[in-house]
Amino acid sequence: MPKTIYDIAKAANVSIATVSRVFNSSNTVKEATKKRVLRIADEMGYHPQAYAQRLASRRKNSIMMLVPVMSNHFFTEILKGTQDILVDLNIELTIQNINQELGVFRQVEQILKRQWADGYLLVSLHLSEQELKKLKRFNVPLSLLDDVSPTFDSVGFDNVAGGYKATTYLLEKGYRDIAFLSGKVSSKPVKERLQGYKKALMEHQIPFSDERIFLGDTMDRDGFTEKSGYQAMLKILSNYPVPDAVFCSSDIKAIGALKAIKDLNVKLPMVSYDNLSISEYTGLSTIHQPMYEMGYHATKHLIERINNPEAPICDHVHDPELIIRSSSEI
Amino acid sequence: MPKTIYDIAKAANVSIATVSRVFNSSNTVKEATKKRVLRIADEMGYHPQAYAQRLASRRKNSIMMLVPVMSNHFFTEILKGTQDILVDLNIELTIQNINQELGVFRQVEQILKRQWADGYLLVSLHLSEQELKKLKRFNVPLSLLDDVSPTFDSVGFDNVAGGYKATTYLLEKGYRDIAFLSGKVSSKPVKERLQGYKKALMEHQIPFSDERIFLGDTMDRDGFTEKSGYQAMLKILSNYPVPDAVFCSSDIKAIGALKAIKDLNVKLPMVSYDNLSISEYTGLSTIHQPMYEMGYHATKHLIERINNPEAPICDHVHDPELIIRSSSEI
DNA sequence: CTGAAAGCGCTTACAG
């Protein structure tokens, strides 16, 4: 049987209040008593139960991160930024995986209701503005990461600008027939990147055509997989006329696409999106997103919001940066 | 202010016991009452608080996964296996990140003491046998993943066999001077893979030499990074004589190594380890580990252990499988 | 089918 505060109190010959004070590092406890209690607690393997503690204190000292883990590297970087803030403040972080197939909004709502944490970090969840407004009623600090919204604090990317930058680069190199290697079309970032692509075309007086959007057949993880990129590139290369450059919606897809290009032994310049750490080693020209900084800022905003619920809402939009490596230089 | 069970009880004109029963889907509540309570609760945005609920019921219905998130793809696959079991059983999963720089054992101990969950899944933590024994005293269900131990249920890989298989393949192709591209030498999987490498050499009467072990300079994430692989391969290629084949301790390192090979425009056959999903698209010959299955089995064992603490300890060791692609075929 | 009441393991004014 696990030990309780009563067991420790009895063994140390003090009241439970004293034991509690020791564990909450109150400095009103005599040094000798403190030491004794700590020793006995250690011997008996005791530590206050998280649940009881949080119920009684009504403080949670914890924030929760909701993520669709699909985003691998992306997520790891964000996590580093988050942890760098939290460690100093001694705030606990719990990660909850959101299953994209099971109704994202309902899962979020369920979690908020249960009052696990002092605040929540919603990563890449892309809820609609309407859904976000509904979450307001829980009246709980909440920060969006990889998203922008007037409803909550948010730290996002300008995906439109990213798509625009990537496409413009290819246009300025003289390519006219640029394909868009898309992810799942309903995905918010994909839509925005496409929008930037269109804008760039328009500025160069190149008509946009639906037929220049290519998709893989596999659509798990919003189509952000190597396989899906491979399939789409196969389609691009079997098209007539073959486009003379490609803007690819993600690095992971680009890795798959690169293989198709290699397998068919052709050349096709490509710029993609994300700048994962493998991208540097596979020579991808790509749009970089400062993920660490995002994690850092979003977490910071959340903490500030917890401490001051009435502060004006703030949103950060990080500018995308184009990084040129070999994939775009034929 | 968040609503409590009292608010709902009052609004619905029932006792708090009835409200509680509704949320615990007891079937002793009259259908009409149930509906009314549910409607009112929904209107008021009420749901039982996790903390209070778990304290009162002494059931947690939740398991916790402890991971050093360093392992990207690896982890994602495992998570899928875990979730596929948990969803059906309606058990909650909490993910806790373990910081490898902050004393793994102490963090684990701390978490176990706080009694968050009914059981814990320790992923790739590689605690020593001695440390594991110390955890016994918490008397809590615990399953190891990517580890083997007689002390707890475990699902691991035979890293020695994997290293042996990879090296033997290269030996049988006729290569005699095979380098080992290592990760951090203190890492348990690295040690074991090295052991398999040595065993294979010995069987072919090839003397082992420390000078054939190459390391990168960057050692974050136990040296499992592209950068570290790149650095190490640069060393290999500047060595005289240049080895005629390489066994690389991880796919991520191999991606970096591949770039070095390409940059210097040489050829060097290589087999690596992990079979990440990018490996298929970058042509890595590698050792495959069935990660999904592992997640699945480890979770299953944990649930069984929770239901039957006295069952005999069981451990699964998954056999590694060699997958040949282009990187080893010059 | 429903309610009154004890209890889960803590924290924290309050009093000394």
Next chain:
DNA sequence: CTGAAAGCGCTTACAG
């Protein structure tokens, strides 16, 4: 510096 006691928001025999 320490203790007695109320309370955090729930669940669950027990009784009806």
